[in-house]
Amino acid sequence: DAMVIQNPRYQVTQFGKPVTLSCSQTLNHNVMYWYQQKSSQAPKLLFHYYDKDFNNEADTPDNFQSRRPNTSFCFLDIRSPGLGDAAMYLCATSRLHPRVEVYNEQFFGPGTRLTVL
Amino acid sequence: GEDVEQSLFLSVREGDSSVINCTYTDSSSTYLYWYKQEPGAGLQLLTYIFSNMDMKQDQRLTVLLNKKDKHLSLRIADTQTGDSAIYFCAEGHYSGAGSYQLTFGKGTKLSVIP
Numbered sequence: 001d002a003m004v005i006q007n008p009r010y011q012v013t014q015f016g017k018p019v020t021l022s023c024s025q026t027l028n029h030n031v032m033y034w035y036q037q038k039s040s041q042a043p044k045l046l047f048h049y050y051d052k053d054f055n056n057e058a059d060t061p062d063n064f065q066s067r068r069p070n071t072s073f074c075f076l077d078i079r080s081p082g083l084g085d086a087a088m089y090l091c092a093t094s095r096l097h098p099r100v101e102v103y104n105e106q107f108f109g110p111g112t113r114l115t116v117l
Numbered sequence: 118g119e120d121v122e123q124s125l126f127l128s129v130r131e132g133d134s135s136v137i138n139c140t141y142t143d144s145s146s147t148y149l150y151w152y153k154q155e156p157g158a159g160l161q162l163l164t165y166i167f168s169n170m171d172m173k174q175d176q177r178l179t180v181l182l183n184k185k186d187k188h189l190s191l192r193i194a195d196t197q198t199g200d201s202a203i204y205f206c207a208e209g210h211y212s213g214a215g216s217y218q219l220t221f222g223k224g225t226k227l228s229v230i231p
């Protein structure tokens with residue numbers, strides 16, 4: 001059974017046209033992450049939610065926003081996509097444990113491949 | 118900031134062992150991970166090791182960790198054509214924001230020759 005679901009799997013948008021990518025989880029995890037992965041590159045963390053607390057990475061462009069209306073759903077909004085935003089966008093979840101020695105695992109969705117025309 | 122480096126390509130013959138190497142810089146890493154990514158797919162966790170361990174074996178997979186040198190390796194025994202994929206090394210640490218984050222390498226593309 002799918003645990004982290006991303007929709008759509010493939011998204012095509014036009015230059016400058018806002019687009020929203022969706023992620024949902026059935027794991028009841030308290031943390032949700034969005035990564036951007038360009039071709040032949042490492043996944044790069046854009047931001048994450050720890051419960052309702054939004055944490056933006058310092059170098060994430062303002063063009064990227066996120067919403068988490070409830071525990072299960074998280075959205076990535078790209079306000080004005082540029083050609084350089086074409087990439088695979090990966091959503092991940094984890095249950096944060098405060099004890100350092102307790103194993104933390106991130107569960108990844110299948111990704112949404114975004115094409116910008 | 119944190120950095121994770123790994124070689125970009127590895128080619129092996131079917132049945133041989135594959136060894137993928139990785140180095141990292143963050144001394145506060147708690148766990149280190151190996152993820153597998155097949156074409157067009159998301160990341161699949163293969164195995165992980167706690168930073169205080171030096172070896173972990175899981176069926177065909179062996180992870181070696183040299184914490185002093187910050188060097189991690191993944192050995193795949195009896196490599197099969199189905200093992201062809203990109204393998205990402207990642208280190209995990211607690212961030213200033215109070216949550217747990219992963220830093221990934223660029224991935225090693227493993228090609229298995231029949």
